Amino acid sequence: MEDVAAHAGVALKTVSRVVNAEPGVTPGTAERVRAAIEELGFRRNDSARILRKGQTASIGLVLEDIGDPFYSALARAVEDVARAHGHLLFTGSSDENPAREQEITLAFCARRVDGLLLVPASEDHTYLQPEIEAGLATVFVDRPARLIEADTVLTDNVGGARDGVAHLIRAGHRRIGFIGDAPQIYTSAQRHRGYTEAMAAAGLAVDSSWVTQSAPTLEGVQASLRQMLAASATAVLCGNNRISVTALRALASIGRPDLAFVGFDDFELADMLTPRVTVVAQDVASLGRTAAELLFRRLDGDRRPAERIEIPTRLIPRGSGEMPPPA
Amino acid sequence: MEDVAAHAGVALKTVSRVVNAEPGVTPGTAERVRAAIEELGFRRNDSARILRKGQTASIGLVLEDIGDPFYSALARAVEDVARAHGHLLFTGSSDENPAREQEITLAFCARRVDGLLLVPASEDHTYLQPEIEAGLATVFVDRPARLIEADTVLTDNVGGARDGVAHLIRAGHRRIGFIGDAPQIYTSAQRHRGYTEAMAAAGLAVDSSWVTQSAPTLEGVQASLRQMLAASATAVLCGNNRISVTALRALASIGRPDLAFVGFDDFELADMLTPRVTVVAQDVASLGRTAAELLFRRLDGDRRPAERIEIPTRLIPRGSGEMPPPA
DNA sequence: TTGAAAGCGCTACCAG
DNA sequence: CTGGTAGCGCTTTCAA
Numbered sequence: 001m002e003d004v005a006a007h008a009g010v011a012l013k014t015v016s017r018v019v020n021a022e023p024g025v026t027p028g029t030a031e032r033v034r035a036a037i038e039e040l041g042f043r044r045n046d047s048a049r050i051l052r053k054g055q056t057a058s059i060g061l062v063l064e065d066i067g068d069p070f071y072s073a074l075a076r077a078v079e080d081v082a083r084a085h086g087h088l089l090f091t092g093s094s095d096e097n098p099a100r101e102q103e104i105t106l107a108f109c110a111r112r113v114d115g116l117l118l119v120p121a122s123e124d125h126t127y128l129q130p131e132i133e134a135g136l137a138t139v140f141v142d143r144p145a146r147l148i149e150a151d152t153v154l155t156d157n158v159g160g161a162r163d164g165v166a167h168l169i170r171a172g173h174r175r176i177g178f179i180g181d182a183p184q185i186y187t188s189a190q191r192h193r194g195y196t197e198a199m200a201a202a203g204l205a206v207d208s209s210w211v212t213q214s215a216p217t218l219e220g221v222q223a224s225l226r227q228m229l230a231a232s233a234t235a236v237l238c239g240n241n242r243i244s245v246t247a248l249r250a251l252a253s254i255g256r257p258d259l260a261f262v263g264f265d266d267f268e269l270a271d272m273l274t275p276r277v278t279v280v281a282q283d284v285a286s287l288g289r290t291a292a293e294l295l296f297r298r299l300d301g302d303r304r305p306a307e308r309i310e311i312p313t314r315l316i317p318r319g320s321g322e323m324p325p326p327a
Numbered sequence: 328m329e330d331v332a333a334h335a336g337v338a339l340k341t342v343s344r345v346v347n348a349e350p351g352v353t354p355g356t357a358e359r360v361r362a363a364i365e366e367l368g369f370r371r372n373d374s375a376r377i378l379r380k381g382q383t384a385s386i387g388l389v390l391e392d393i394g395d396p397f398y399s400a401l402a403r404a405v406e407d408v409a410r411a412h413g414h415l416l417f418t419g420s421s422d423e424n425p426a427r428e429q430e431i432t433l434a435f436c437a438r439r440v441d442g443l444l445l446v447p448a449s450e451d452h453t454y455l456q457p458e459i460e461a462g463l464a465t466v467f468v469d470r471p472a473r474l475i476e477a478d479t480v481l482t483d484n485v486g487g488a489r490d491g492v493a494h495l496i497r498a499g500h501r502r503i504g505f506i507g508d509a510p511q512i513y514t515s516a517q518r519h520r521g522y523t524e525a526m527a528a529a530g531l532a533v534d535s536s537w538v539t540q541s542a543p544t545l546e547g548v549q550a551s552l553r554q555m556l557a558a559s560a561t562a563v564l565c566g567n568n569r570i571s572v573t574a575l576r577a578l579a580s581i582g583r584p585d586l587a588f589v590g591f592d593d594f595e596l597a598d599m600l601t602p603r604v605t606v607v608a609q610d611v612a613s614l615g616r617t618a619a620e621l622l623f624r625r626l627d628g629d630r631r632p633a634e635r636i637e638i639p640t641r642l643i644p645r646g647s648g649e650m651p652p653p654a
Numbered sequence: 655t656t657g658a659a660a661g662c663g664c665t666a667c668c669a670g
Numbered sequence: 671c672t673g674g675t676a677g678c679g680c681t682t683t684c685a686a
Contacts, residue, residue: 011657041457046437048679051374051662067403069396076394091418110373130368269596338673351671375663378678
């Protein structure tokens with residue numbers, strides 16, 4: 001910038017004014033400065049600007065795995081909002097590992113991101129308390145904060161699971177199973193709760209051998225399905241799309257593609273399988289957009305108490321969830 | 328940092344030494360400093376550090392759409408390498424729009440990222456020349472740079488398409504079509520070239536009504552398939568996974584799921600459809616990892632001339648590509 | 655309308 | 671082993 005000033009025969013401050021389109025520069029002077037900028041290939045160093053202004057115009061997004069289509073769709077929605085607000089986006093994948101969540105989060109904090117969007121993996125977010133008190137805007141997405149108060153945007157997991165089960169009940173099923181991920185995962189526990197509530201609301205008993213909650217492996221899901229079928233279940237709700245896909249493979253491999261089936265979370269080609277797969281769809285884009293917009297409202301000075309927003313789900317009947325139980 | 332120094336009764340510089348684990352501090356002093364850091368909840372401000380060191384320990388990744396599974400898998404591979412090198416990752420989606428590519432890229436440059444990974448959308452990268460000369464390490468991924476010399480990591484598009492067509496020829500097909508994306512897209516043009524070469528190598532004529540190259544819409548792909556079938560084609564190579572999926576839907580809707588079919592690029596559930604879909608799989612993770620590793624080699628001082636690396640593809644036979652032509 | 659000087663928070667360099 | 675000082679490149683403040 002000093003070089004540009006020398007080249008244009010003006011003071012450094014004048015160059016700054018031109019670069020930032022501040023008022024108070026004669027058109028002629030401005031033109032001379034612009035020419036010097038062009039000639040020297042000057043680009044403002046935002047590092048210095050950031051240091052001086054105390055604002056980085058960037059936000060950080062911590063999620064489980066940017067390579068997972070669910071989270072990448074979330075990231076895309078966040079990016080669009082960030083761009084609309086003139087902010088850049090850092091992303092980091094925690095792999096469901098609390099230590100990595102913290103490592104990435106603190107690295108973002110050290111860079112003084114203006115705001116943080118967090119799909120949490122850890123059970124304790126008190127480590128963020130000092131940052132938040134120091135003014136870091138933070139919004140939790142998809143799962144709530146633990147041990148601190150914070151803005152949160154969630155899917156209506158309980159309601160969605162309830163809808164899925166109610167849908168199977170309407171098709172005539174009474175013996176309905178549930179395969180979910182590990183119960184330590186918030187969304188997994190909530191969806192299990194929705195399943196239980198829907199069964200209770202319909203006055204239906206739940207056989208414990210109809211229910212599994214653990215990390216999805218093909219073998220595990222196969223075993224769960226076998227056990228469930230042995231106990232005469234006629235339908236199943238799967239707790240997330242990875243489980244749905246695994247269960248579909250397992251059903252094909254054990255020769256029972258006829259089990260009535262509802263999956264939580266939509267996935268590409270669900271409508272092209274045989275049978276076409278009925279799902280409870282989450283609105284991932286809305287989840288990301290809503291969270292990012294809330295974040296920017298905070299950055300714009302909104303000081304109201306922490307909010308908790310739930311995004312509704314939508315049941316998409318395609319065939320697999322409408323098959324009646326065998327007579 | 329000054330506060331911490333005052334609190335611990337030492338000089339600012341000593342605090343800096345402790346924070347950066349530099350040698351030359353008595354354990355006792357270091358302990359006192361650490362206590363002060365803890366008490367004040369101090370976190371180093373990396374903005375200042377960056378300004379001083381001239382190194383941001385961050386890289387930027389510009390791609391078409393972070394929400395697309397292909398690119399999100401790429402991003403994940405890049406993130407892992409970046410993390411291993413202690414760098415943070417900025418991501419930005421260009422949406423295949425040259426102006427946005429440039430806008431995002433220059434924003435990353437203004438932040439003085441140490442390196443740039445680019446899936447280019449534009450036809451002219453001379454705007455990057457000054458940055459590269461100023462020391463910015465840049466690697467192009469999936470598509471080559473235009474009008475400048477630069478490191479590039481590509482998929483072997485020509486070879487992959489050739490393999491896919493040769494596979495159909497081995498199954499007995501002689502009348503093979505190609506549906507690709509717009510020919511302006513580098514990968515699209517290359518795959519078309521592979522198709523043409525394989526047909527020529529086998530001494531087979533290509534009927535112009537077997538070939539379409541345009542942005543994939545359901546209607547467009549449907550029309551292409553109808554035209555191709557009317558001209559007695561018995562097999563088709565699809566130029567990317569979006570086209571494959573669209574074509575599968577189209578074939579289902581026009582009642583011809585029997586056309587022999589090979590898709591370029593693998594996709595989730597390809598093995599669960601009816602028939603199971605044969606693909607030419609790209610190794611996206613390797614693409615991202617290789618590009619990122621090349622970038623960090625440059626950052627570590629490798630000054631050899633620009634490299635061009637091609638990642639091989641792998642044909643995965645699953646059924647749709649092994650169906651013989653009707654007798 | 656323009657410019658000079660101070661300083662953001664840190665690290666590099668040289669003294670003690 | 672410890673401390674002081676200069677300065678990274680910009681914006682802020684105040685003066686001309």
